[in-house]
Amino acid sequence: MSPAWRIGVDSRRCIGTSICAGTAPEHFRLVDGLSAPLADVVAPAEVILDAADSCPVEAITVRDATDDRLIAPQE
Amino acid sequence: MTESAQTTESRTVRPARPYPFSVPDRLVVDPTYGELRESEPMTRVKLPYGEEAWLATRYEDVRTVLGDVRFGRALAVQRDEPRLTPRQQYSGMLTMDPPDHTRLRRLVAKAFTARRVEALRPRTQEIADALVDDMVRLGPPADLVEHVATPLPIQVICELLGVPYADRDRFHIWSEAIVSTTSLPMETIQEYLNNLWAYMGGLVAERRRDPGIDDLLGALVRARDENQDRLSETELVELAGGLLAAGHETTVTQIPNFVYVLLHNPDQLARLRADPSLVPAAVEELLRYVPLGVGSSFARYAREDVEVGGVLVRAGEPVLGSLSSANRDGTVFADPDRLDFDREQNPHLGFGHGVHHCVGAQLARMELQVAVGTLVTRLPGLRLAVPEAELKWKRGMLVRGLLGMPVAW
Ligand code: HEM
Numbered sequence: 001m002s003p004a005w006r007i008g009v010d011s012r013r014c015i016g017t018s019i020c021a022g023t024a025p026e027h028f029r030l031v032d033g034l035s036a037p038l039a040d041v042v043a044p045a046e047v048i049l050d051a052a053d054s055c056p057v058e059a060i061t062v063r064d065a066t067d068d069r070l071i072a073p074q075e
Numbered sequence: 076m077t078e079s080a081q082t083t084e085s086r087t088v089r090p091a092r093p094y095p096f097s098v099p100d101r102l103v104v105d106p107t108y109g110e111l112r113e114s115e116p117m118t119r120v121k122l123p124y125g126e127e128a129w130l131a132t133r134y135e136d137v138r139t140v141l142g143d144v145r146f147g148r149a150l151a152v153q154r155d156e157p158r159l160t161p162r163q164q165y166s167g168m169l170t171m172d173p174p175d176h177t178r179l180r181r182l183v184a185k186a187f188t189a190r191r192v193e194a195l196r197p198r199t200q201e202i203a204d205a206l207v208d209d210m211v212r213l214g215p216p217a218d219l220v221e222h223v224a225t226p227l228p229i230q231v232i233c234e235l236l237g238v239p240y241a242d243r244d245r246f247h248i249w250s251e252a253i254v255s256t257t258s259l260p261m262e263t264i265q266e267y268l269n270n271l272w273a274y275m276g277g278l279v280a281e282r283r284r285d286p287g288i289d290d291l292l293g294a295l296v297r298a299r300d301e302n303q304d305r306l307s308e309t310e311l312v313e314l315a316g317g318l319l320a321a322g323h324e325t326t327v328t329q330i331p332n333f334v335y336v337l338l339h340n341p342d343q344l345a346r347l348r349a350d351p352s353l354v355p356a357a358v359e360e361l362l363r364y365v366p367l368g369v370g371s372s373f374a375r376y377a378r379e380d381v382e383v384g385g386v387l388v389r390a391g392e393p394v395l396g397s398l399s400s401a402n403r404d405g406t407v408f409a410d411p412d413r414l415d416f417d418r419e420q421n422p423h424l425g426f427g428h429g430v431h432h433c434v435g436a437q438l439a440r441m442e443l444q445v446a447v448g449t450l451v452t453r454l455p456g457l458r459l460a461v462p463e464a465e466l467k468w469k470r471g472m473l474v475r476g477l478l479g480m481p482v483a484w
Pocket residue numbers: 159160161162163164250253254264268271316317318319320321325367368369370371372433473474
């Protein structure tokens with residue numbers, strides 16, 4: 001497994017459901033109604049993929065921090 | 076007790092008000108909500124069944140109750156949960172917290188993303204056009220509930236899940252009985268539920284025999300069979316039955332509700348007819364404006380002491396959040412009782428908030444956009460074919476909606 005992941009939230013897509021912040025409160029919170037990651041580069045954790053895969057508008061992307069490979073959302 | 080207040084060491088707890096505050100009247104939001112938002116934003120209520128609860132009525136507080144991880148749903152199954160109907164729900168996504176909830180939710184969420192749902196739009200439009208064609212052929216007056224509002228969402232959810240639409244008369248009775256009435260005896264409700272589970276079990280078995288079947292049910296069966304930890308057999312059947320039931324009752328009810336509100340706002344309706352690009356904004360505003368639920372349910376239980384709306388909610392206490400009240404909060408929505416398609420921001424809570432935010436929200440949005448768009452463009456003279464006083468409303472405790480809607484055009 002890669003050493004670090006980079007989390008991105010597309011604030012133009014986010015509709016503020018707070019599903020991510022409820023699923024992975026240690027990684028996401030709502031700021032002015034929209035999701036923001038608490039830290040951009042983080043240690044890999046399944047719960048981050050849970051959040052990305054549960055976002056209804058696929059606003060969350062998780063990439064390998066070293067080679068930028070897309071880890072989530074998956075097809 | 077004759078005293079009007081009972082004092083604990085850190086707060087005053089007033090006697091509970093019976094809830095819902097009044098017998099539902101069409102789509103009118105009881106003015107009590109507005110008064111409470113002003114003067115007593117956290118109030119004690121007693122629903123027809125179950126223990127007393129707090130009711131949050133302000134937008135911010137409702138969002139806290141639904142979204143803050145210090146509140147959860149899992150405790151409800153150990154308690155006499157406050158509820159509108161005699162039967163308590165002991166299984167399903169709405170009785171779970173993360174991480175158990177996450178496991179189920181992630182499995183289905185992929186099928187309901189905005190992108191997946193967009194791919195279903197052309198087919199949904201085709202179904203809507205065919206239904207309107209048939210209704211036009213029959214001629215006015217025709218029942219909009221029977222000819223458009225009911226078949227459209229049911230056909231869409233059936234095709235998505237892989238449930239034969241030809242069986243609709245059977246499962247519609249079962250799920251209608253479950254979600255929209257209280258007049259049935261408990262045994263009958265249980266019997267209908269069992270029927271629904273058995274029926275879904277049969278469809279699951281079919282996909283085991285033929286793993287190539289490419290629908291949501293097939294995908295759930297594969298998820299179950301690839302990794303047994305992810306989904307138990309009971310969960311699989313209940314999840315599928317749940318999506319089928321939830322996948323149509325609400326949207327079926329909202330389509331006529333939306334048309335009803337539009338007919339009462341002829342200026343807004345005229346704008347929509349002149350400019351159908353307003354349809355998505357109109358649907359969001361209607362989702363805010365229409366109080367679908369008769370009263371709020373699915374109380375959240377505090378997992379620790381939490382301060383909400385100036386009240387200290389103790390660990391283990393249930394709190395209801397009123398979506399209809401939050402959606403009329405004037406501190407968030409200017410002129411909240413006015414239907415206004417031009418709101419710049421419309422962060423309504425019509426689909427809830429937090430981890431239980433409606434999994435079908437994107438699908439419902441798309442269906443409602445197609446339904447409203449098709450009706451306003453294809454039937455420019457759409458109107459009620461009976462005097463308003465003759466409309467019959469549902470009398471159950473769960474959702475507000477029309478039993479029938481005779482229209483002409
Ligand atoms: C097949 C079984 C059932 C399924 C799939 C199901 C699903 C759902 C879902 C997903 C909702 C959430 C809101 C929505 O989308 O409408 C809902 C609402 C509701 N259901 Fe069920 N439910 C089932 C059985 C029951 C039963 C047996 C009862 C109790 C008699 C019940 C009572 C309610 C209540 C009170 C609401 C809230 C309505 C509101 O607040 O507007 N459900 N149902």
